[in-house]
Amino acid sequence: EDxxxxxPLSLVVHEGDTVTLNCSYEVTNFRSxxxxxxxxxxxxxxxxLTSSGIEKKSGRLSSILDKKELSSIxxxxxxxxxxxxxxxxxxxxxxxYDKVIFGPGTSLSVIx
Amino acid sequence: xxxxxxTPSHQVTQMGQEVILRCVPxxxxxxxxxxxxxxxxxxxxxxxxxxNEISEKSEIFDDQFSVERPDGSNFTLKIRSTKLEDSAMYxxxxxxxxxxxxxxxxxxxxxxxxxVL
Numbered sequence: 071e072d073x074x075x076x077x078p079l080s081l082v083v084h085e086g087d088t089v090t091l092n093c094s095y096e097v098t099n100f101r102s103x104x105x106x107x108x109x110x111x112x113x114x115x116x117x118x119l120t121s122s123g124i125e126k127k128s129g130r131l132s133s134i135l136d137k138k139e140l141s142s143i144x145x146x147x148x149x150x151x152x153x154x155x156x157x158x159x160x161x162x163x164x165x166x167y168d169k170v171i172f173g174p175g176t177s178l179s180v181i182x
Numbered sequence: 183x184x185x186x187x188x189t190p191s192h193q194v195t196q197m198g199q200e201v202i203l204r205c206v207p208x209x210x211x212x213x214x215x216x217x218x219x220x221x222x223x224x225x226x227x228x229x230x231x232x233x234n235e236i237s238e239k240s241e242i243f244d245d246q247f248s249v250e251r252p253d254g255s256n257f258t259l260k261i262r263s264t265k266l267e268d269s270a271m272y273x274x275x276x277x278x279x280x281x282x283x284x285x286x287x288x289x290x291x292x293x294x295x296x297x298v299l
Binding site: 111173 | 289
């Protein structure tokens with residue numbers, strides 16, 4: 071059964087700290103890995119990763135995929151209170167066409 | 183900036199009643215999805231829709247669920263006879279391409295909170 075696991079499930083940091091969120095997966099015929107940020111309601115897209123070892127960057131956020139370890143990390147540097155959200159990892163697998171499997175999410179709280 | 187819209191934002195219904203959740207995807211998108219998120223739990227895939235038919239569905243999407251694109255703009259999720267455990271946030275999403283494409287990015291709507299009493 072396809073599975074996506076995230077750790078930690080919950081994290082509290084102070085503003086300015088750097089955080090690393092982890093995602094690991096077990097899927098047949100991996101296609102891509104996606105990171106989303108979910109604040110009050112709908113998830114918003116952050117990154118799509120398909121190739122191992124290539125870092126994607128957007129401002130203070132960056133992410134990299136390791137296909138050998140079946141995992142990905144999402145880094146946030148110099149965290150701000152506005153980074154407080156649930157960060158969702160999702161995986162697309164070729165055996166499930168047009169289906170995306172989400173992990174449980176990491177709840178990040180950034181306190182001043 | 184174009185966005186996915188959903189109505190209503192919150193719906194309360196009695197167990198056994200039928201509900202229709204409505205979504206207006208982004209106009210030039212071709213792929214449409216429904217997800218649900220039970221309070222405090224993870225986002226779960228329900229169904230994807232392309233070219234006027236279901237392209238994939240999960241085990242959650244049983245006979246009490248159906249989807250329709252009745253016209254060129256709306257995409258609806260119908261739950262025929264609601265159960266207490268159907269209470270959740272339902273998200274619609276659309277994308278210009280299907281999964282596997284490097285251009286695929288699913289844009290999520292704001293969600294409809296369904297409460298079944």
